[in-house]
Amino acid sequence: MAITDTPRFVRADGPDKVTGSGRYVADLTLTGMLTAKLRYAGIAHARIIKIDVSAAKAIPGVFSVLTADDVPDLRYSPVVPDRHLFAKDTVRFEGEVIAAVAAINAEVAQQAADAVVFEYEELPIVADLEAALAPGAPLVHEDWESYDVTGDTPRDRNVATFSSITKGTKEGVDAALAAADIVVKQRYVADGSHAAPIEPRGVVAQWEGNKVTIWTSTQVPFDARNGVCETLQMPSNRVRIIVPHLGGGFGGKCGFHFEAHIAALAKASKRPVKLVFSREEEFLAPDRRRESMIIDLETGLNADGTIAARRGWVAVENGAYTADSAFFPQLAAMHVAGPYKIPFVHIDSSLVYTNHQPSGSVRAPTAPQGCWACETHTDELAKAVGMDSVAFRKLNAIDTGDEGVVGQVYGEIGLQQCLDTATEMAGYGQDLPDDEAIGVALGWWPSFPGASGAFVRLDADGAGQIVTGAQECGTGAVMTLRQLAADELGMDPEDFEIIYQDTGVAPYDTGATGSQTLLNNGRAVVAASEQIAEQLKDHAANMLEAAAGDIVLANGTAHVAGSPDKSVSIAELAEVAAGGQMLIGKGSPVPPEYPEIPGMNCVGDQGVAAWAAPQFSCHAVRVRLDRDTGVARVLAIACAHDSGTIINEIAAHGQVEGGVLMGIGQALTEGTVYGEDGRQQNPALLEYKLQTFADAPPISTAFIQIATAEAGPRGAKGLAEAPNVPTAAAISNALAKIVGQPIRQLPMTAERVWEATLSIADDSGETA
């Protein structure tokens, strides 16, 4: 079968990827290119006494060795600028870069990195979230008060940012809890975890005159560009970021990472320079680990099973520096509050510095852990009031027109349908062997409207180009843009090529983050295509002697409505247009508005209390437990998602399936383990276990399609993160049913499950 004959597939990048001809950063080679190695601190917290690079520089074949002394002396990061490119004065986590080397080959570069002399004095390690909050705890940032913070989040010592969400008043919550018939109070503790894309990141930088081109495996090219501009003090038009194919990201490749280090090396060396991470570096160095969390929840119930009030306290681990995590506390608060009708809610939530790797946006940040706590708690509530856990959710979960946990009133939403559909698909309620159970969890996740741009053009032969700032990280979201342009112009998706992932040619887009590509860039492509459609209709109206308003674009032609044979091909129209006013559309539509909540009472608001086009989901998962070993196996999982209109079915299913498997990993095997020294003990795929093909259960998915107002094209919402939200929670609820009590630690490793099983056995022994 020839590539061109392959039955219709939508992925424009597919042939490159199945034939091995597609290029990723590690596959690029430039003439004269040097190899970079970074020297990491290798210690969690220390005062720097000396960094001496003279021996490293003297090694033959070494072109440059850079430290904090060689780049502009400034702090960066969004919201809380608290870090430097290279460690300066203090080291705050083991993966902090103290020096960067460019050399003739990898061996020499490594030798030079090892030859950098690093003398330091150890400082006390801040590792535990509660200890970090204690009065008199050692500070991760001694001079935190001097940081030039954006916005007005409350901060204090090791608290990088603080947010609360409140419905009613704090006092109202206290009173409602005191008056409740039943109160359940529990603590849930989640370990951190990793994005772990299969492609370790790479960066190649090359200068020509005063301009630098950087090929990098980032999910957010414009963010990466802005980071380089900020830290190296350059205007945006002299930094060009190009992303070849990206081998997955899952949030781990969001933000700005090592582009500036490599650009600085390339400049100093007067050569192109390339960095490619080892798997171990991929675990240790990026500032994008999924945050660990402690969640305390206290919920009051009325005797009829309705929820009266909820109080919560959340500590979200920030790690050593504030990447894009400033808004995490509020997001976490929303997830532990949950998609429920609760009249009184108050959640306090802090982002806490530690001497661990920084946290950042990994696929639905804070949500899988927050949802896991909230939904495990929900099953405990149902049990306490003597209700079936699904019936309890039917009663309390929000539906169209209901008011949620911060007072937002939702338009048409499909949460209740998700609950009905997933539980039915899973056969909830059937008799199961006593080592099996079906656990159910609800999830939710916001959409993020924002600015985004695209150009669409048809050239003289009628072939189309979409030039977009959007970034494809594998989800297929960018690939789906062809469908939107084709639909607007009555053409075939395969008539379009996509030029993407190049800040030098395309207008701005936020990147592959926040599941926003289709939502925002989809609207931009539609807007750009509409402009071309107008032009085509005008030309066709002239040629066919009809009114432009009567022209229909379909099947590669323009025809007069009602007379399909009065037509002209789009290729002919394009040829005519090419001789005069060309077919170039530009789209940069005004984003949908965020909802406003009158009288909202949230402290340190980070803009994620009111949710635009919220996505909803329910997962129902059948689990079997081997009680002797504590090993849980997911047998099947049924997923129902309200992500609005689904535009690309294959890609949508792929997102759910991938998200679910990541969720299973997070539920059962994936957790960062730290030693006493504040260093990761499992930075390898042998010790940090991703789910394999053999582990993967059958996954069935249903979409509750509601064309959502104030959302993306055709009423689409986001989708890439949502499937990652409720999986761990559903597994937790299945395990709790089998074991007899929840495992209130994440991941729910075999060891932890086994211990819980034992403790239950002990308890029943005592009572018997």
Added chain:
Amino acid sequence: MHHMNLDVNGMSYPITADASRNLLSVLRNEVGLTGTKEGCDDCECGACMVLLDGQPVNSCSYLAAQAEGRAVTTIEGLADGDDLHPLQAKMLELGGVQCGFCTPGMIMSAKALLDRNPEPSEEEIRIGLSGNLCRCTGYAKILAAVGEAAVEIR
């Protein structure tokens, strides 16, 4: 330095490389075929899977010198000109490809599996490909693609 002749996808490459170099690095840097990926360099991810006389090996953990005199097949050697191998075509058609970084290794493992077992059960496909990690797809569509490719090849 070691001189060797490597037979890759039916072409003979005279190569000079350090005897300690692994096959992955020689394929990518000396032979110039970058379709084979490095995800871990530690025999843990399968992204570097190639066939040696038809047998699947993680090329990151195999010395290039040991491949001398044996037929190496990489992802670039699978299609017949413009005609995709059924595994490639089905991976595309059924959505088994997302970021694509695991894809070459996955397809090579699947090729080896179908060569030795042309009618694999679902379970046999799951087990046969369990050395290839994919973070994107949840494996569901890869499973379907390999199943359908098997039918097409028979």
